[in-house]
Amino acid sequence: MVKALNLALLQEMERDEDVLVMGEDVGVDGGVFRVTEDLHRKFGSKRVIDSPLAEAAIIGTGVGMALYGLKPICEIQFSGFAFQCFHQIENHCARYRMRSQGRFHVPMVIRMPYGGGVRALEHHSESEEQFYAHVPGLKMVIPSGPRNARALLVAAIRDPDPVVFFEHKGLYHAAKEDVPDEIETLPIGRAQVAREGRDLTLVAYGAMLRVAREAADTLAEEDGVEAEVIDLLTIAPLDRETLVASVQKTGRAVIVHEAPRSFGPGAEIAASIMDGAFLSLEAPIARVTSWDVPFPGFAREKGNVPDVARVLAIARDTLAF
């Protein structure tokens, strides 16, 4: 997935001189995960900016650049450090359009690696999408594989609104897929049906998509159950239409995410399904999530981040209800 993201950046920078990349170690080093590899060599230090180590100013100066008409792509090295720029994102990225009544807008992309399961330290393993998904004015995108990552990143760069773009660290090198040479885009705000089914809807995104798919395969093999898997791709604005249509068909829903449960994306997804498909429901909507604990250290991560076994168990409970 790293190469696919790199290709999206490269092609968009070739296409549009207003596109800039900024962040810590994104230039000469090519980024700590190599997503910006070679861009510095190709486009120089004015367009691929090795910034000082300060998250608020990375986003804050990015806001200024975007207000002027450039399209900065700001990288926060790990999503766990983004709280040092959260005020810039919430106070300003998300609000300039409203505050200036349309005179200004902030067409920027904020890329961050997120997620656990990679044996990393505290602040390097968390999932914080709910904070951004909750903010009106922001869009929140999480791809699940190389091809949709590249297509969504291109769409995010071209989007007139600020997009927070999460990349799962576990997918950077593990996820492999062919991507075409020509530029592709996917619409932001649209989920995809990753696997069709009629008995149960599994909702997932990011690295949890693989977990949901494996659970669906096992359910088909061992239980003769056909689970539909929805890959959200965009957390906000949420594609309620696709969710509701699926649950109207299946009558059962299990939501899988890595973020802690309470007030997490699953709550909004469940409420949206209730709003649109209440009369189709055959069982309570279930959530398989990390527990409501701070990151417990990677030695205990296995007990925290949802895995196939937990999804299977909850899915079977839901089917048996």
Added chain:
Amino acid sequence: MYRGMLLGRRLDERMIRLQRQGRIGTFAPIKGQEASQIGSVLTLRRSDWMVPSFRETASMLSRGWPIEKLLKFFAGYLEGGQPDEGQNDLPITIPVATQLPHAVGLAYAAQYRGDDVVVMAYCGDGATSEGDFHEALNFAGVWSVPVVFLIQNNQWAISVPLKKQTHSRTIAQKALAYGVPGLQVDGNDVLAVYAASREAVARAREGNGPTLIECVTYRLGVHTTADDPTKYRSTEEVAEWERKDPLTRFTAYLKKKRLLEDGLEEAVDAEIAAAIQRFEATGAAEPLTMFEHVYAELPPHLKAQREQAAGWLREGENGGGTTAAPRETSPPMRGQRATRR
């Protein structure tokens, strides 16, 4: 220059009365800081950018913001914060110091595009304790971008005096740590502020990077209209600074030089009165337009919410409920309790 200072002062006084009458909400008066604002802003060209905080009424007026627009802003209409097309000013920023990185980004973008543009960003002494202030100065220094940080050191950040705000002897010296020139100037001397700003703007325009200017001034009035400064500072101190009132000083200077035009006060008051009339003619805010500027395109869930809101409003009109709250006394700003008088 004098007219700009006078307009700032007279409008400020008028706005306090409007606020006390409940016709506008909470705002931050500028009384005492007119020289710092006008002396600096007049060194900018129209094509340059101005980045205000929330206490730059005189600077904003000088940049062409109509009076009635500012009044609208403080009456709760976001339309009042919308810069005109082609007007290179950001709207008022309320979270302290957070506008400073924006100024640096604007300056970077202008330099990137090869535009002949200087950015002037305002903040106060309290803002110099914020991380964003330091990050912005650091980035500006490293990038050597055309930006001027104009600090109005008015001695008080609400109730906290400068000596509790920083252990530095001056604010200007903070610039030195970032390799940025720092100037300290008598902020109540409009000509001194003008000279310092002209130097800084010229340095930026010639490609020689940022400057920080500390204008030593004083907030003669309240922090905001929800503040009661008698709780934290002495009347003797205020009286001391009133003797250094920048408007009185400049008036005396102009009189001595026989440069003062007659009838200026009346003209300024008439301009304000006419603007207040236009402001008073503002219609009620149409609630549903709140959905217009969230995203470039309205997503499905917001379309649905707008429909819901429209339904509730119709029901309200039919007597099913109240939707328009009566005007109440203005809520406090950051760190303030509403004072009861």
